[in-house]
Amino acid sequence: MVGILITVLVSRPGSSDGDGKAAPATDGRPPASTSSSAPAQPPASGTPGAGTGAGTAQVRYGPADLTADVTDSGSYIELDTSRPVVSGSSVKGADVIFGASIGDPTLFVPESASSLAPLPATGPAPSAGECAESVDRNGTYTADVKRGDRFCLLTDQGHVAYLRVVTAPSTGQGRLNVTVWDMPAA
Template sequence: MSSDNPPPGGPPHAPPYTPPQAPQAPQPSQPPRWAWWVVGIVIPVVGLLVTVLVGRPGSSDGRTVESAPTPTRSSASAENAGQGQPAPAPTKRAEPDKALFGPEVVDADTTNSGSYIELDTAEPIVSDSSLKGADIIFGASLGDPNLFVPGSGSMLAPLPASGATPTADECAQAVEDNGGYTSNVKRGDRFCLMTDKGRVAYLVVVTAPSTGIGKLNVTVWDTPAV
C-alpha cells in the first residue's frame, strides 16, 4: 500500500449544538405624554359629577328628602290653642267722634257788622244783632269778610286749605297751639273754634261775600276728654 493514501479516520466533525431561543413578545408601545394629562383631568371631573348626582334629592340611593310643611295661620292657631295660649285679640279700630251738630251749612248775613253765631246750644243760633254768649261773628265790617271772636279771646285757629277733617281732639289742640281771635276769610278756608263753654267746632267757609248771605259748614263736638 502506498503511503500517499490518508489513513482512515472517523466521521467529519459537526458544528457545536446551539439550542433554539424562544421568540420574544413584542414590547408594548408607550402612550404619548399628552394622554397622561387627559387622564389627570378626566378623573377629578368624573368624581365631581358623581358627588353632585349622589347629593341631589331623589338620587339613585333610594332616599327622598322631604321638606317640612310650612305652617298655615289655621295650624298655628290650633297649635297655640293646644298649648293653652289664647289667640291675639283683633285690633279695635278707633271710632269717629260723635258730633252734637253737623256737619251742616249755616247761613249768616255778612253785611256790615255781620251775624253773631252761638254754638253752645242744641243747634246754632244766628242773630243779626249783638247776641250774649255768641261764639263767633261772621261779617265784613272792614270791607273784607272775616271771622271774629267776641271779647278777642284766642279761640280761633286756621287750618291748612287741604287735608282730612280733624277730630275734636285735633281741633282742640290746634286752638291751643295756634289760637287767635280774628281772620279774613275766603271760600274753602278751614278753622277750629273753641266755644266759651268748652265745645269744639270745625268751620269750613262755603261762601264769603262782603254783603249778603255767607255760608259756613259747621260741625260741633262736646268738650274733648282730658
C-alpha cells in the same frame, strides 16, 4: 271692701305689666278682646286726637251748613245751643261773628279771645281732639276768610267746633259748614 282690695292689688309693687301701665283689675268678667283679626277702622271724626285724654267726643251738631248775613257788622253765631243760633245783632254768649264790616269777610271771636285756629286749606276734616290741640297751639281772635278756608274754634262753654267756609261774600249771605262736639270731662 271689694274696691279697697282692687286698689291694693293694682297699686302693689310688681302689679305692672312691664311697660309702666297698671295691670287690669279682675272683676270676674272676661278681659276685653284685643284681637287684631278685625280690620282696623279709621278713628271717627268725633274721637279726640292723640294726647287729648280719655273719653270720646260726641257730635253735638253737624256737619251742616249755616247761613249768615255778612253785611256790615255781620252775624253773631252761638254754638253752645243744641242747634246754632245766628242773629244779626249781638247775642249773649256768641262764639264767633261772621261779617265784612270793612269789605273783606272775617271771622271774629267776641271779647278778642284767642280761640279761633286756622287750619291748612286742604286735608281731611279734623277730629275734635285735633281741633282742640290746634286752638291750643295756634289760637287767634280774628281771621280774614275766603271760600274753602278751615278753622277750629273753642266756644266759651268748652265745646269744640270745626268751621269750613262755603261762601264768603263782602255783602249778603255767607255760609259756613259747621260741626260742634261735646268734649269728654277731663
